[in-house]
Amino acid sequence: MKTAHRPALPPRDQVCRPAAVLFDRDGTLVHDVPHNADPDRVSVIPGVREAVRLVREAGIATGVVTNQSGIGRGLLTHEDVRRVNARVDELLGPFDVWVYCPHRPGFGCPCRKPRPGLVTDASRRLGVRPDACVVIGDIAADVLAARAAGAEGILVPNAATRPAETAAEDDPAPDVLTAVRRVLARPCPGGQGGLERGRPV
Template sequence: MTAAGPGPTRPSGAPPRAVTAVLFDRDGTLIADVPYNGDPERVRLLPGARQAVDLLRGAGVATGVVSNQSGIGRGLLTHADVRRVNARADALLGGVDVWLYCPHPPEAGCDCRKPRPGLVLRAARRLGSAPGACVVIGDIAADLGAARAAGARGVLVPNAATRPEEVARAPVTAPDLLCAVRGLLGGDGS
């Protein structure tokens, strides 16, 4: 992982904070982003996603997914559609501990839509983890904003949809999901 711009620092020789849970964004982070996807057959894991989840599971770190799914609030998807897509992704990933999503459109002003902290706080509670011991991994600034608002840490894994200014402002970035997880685990994770 690399630091981009000013970011959190720790005193020399101080151990990193323990990570008890990693919360992933879904679309563009774990699976290919298919806008308003309600079809489980279109779910494709991104490179390294299964290995990253396997590494965390093997290290005893809880996992979760926190995802904005505004297609529900816009009438383009149903809750059942999102649950079917999540179930397919969960099967491909070998099982994630908790799946949470915000069904509201941006204009709803809810507390659960990232960059607000609601999803991260709910996931931390369900996993029995303090928010400060959680890391959110995502591909856009809203993911990192939700982490920051909840008192968690964030790691940006940029992709083609990530704006350059989001990368420049991210306190921590990683070139891919597997590198992000290995960095959190303190090395190669093997």
């Protein structure tokens, strides 16, 4: 079977890579099951395994930042969310950090995306600056939370993404694997290599 040609990644010392890549969970890493409390219903989106593997092989920290308003709505418990998160870790390998917001919309918390709290908390736990992080997600709240924290946000639209959210982005990625490959292949400004944003290579 003929396979599509994929350009080789440039040498590591010729690219500028983030210190961490933070992923949204539902609709980005795994298929969205609203307010899911059942680990058996967790299903990885195609291409995500390879994307996460590439990030780890590049020596970049990984994390997940996710809104889980089902807790605030009384539909989930913290333990439900932890069990589902643990299943994601089993399927994709353990992420370096998990941060979730349990609050319902309108609660006024600083953590619920599009506010920056999840991103700043994740970066703090990883010991990197927020502006050394890239956030990948499937809705505008993900990229807006990233930018509010000073990080880069990359939108990967799906069927649940509003057309206006996709249109507002200059260069949305068609899938998570493409988004990750873009990040890993990004040249340093002025051709200077050898440093990640936020820490030495």
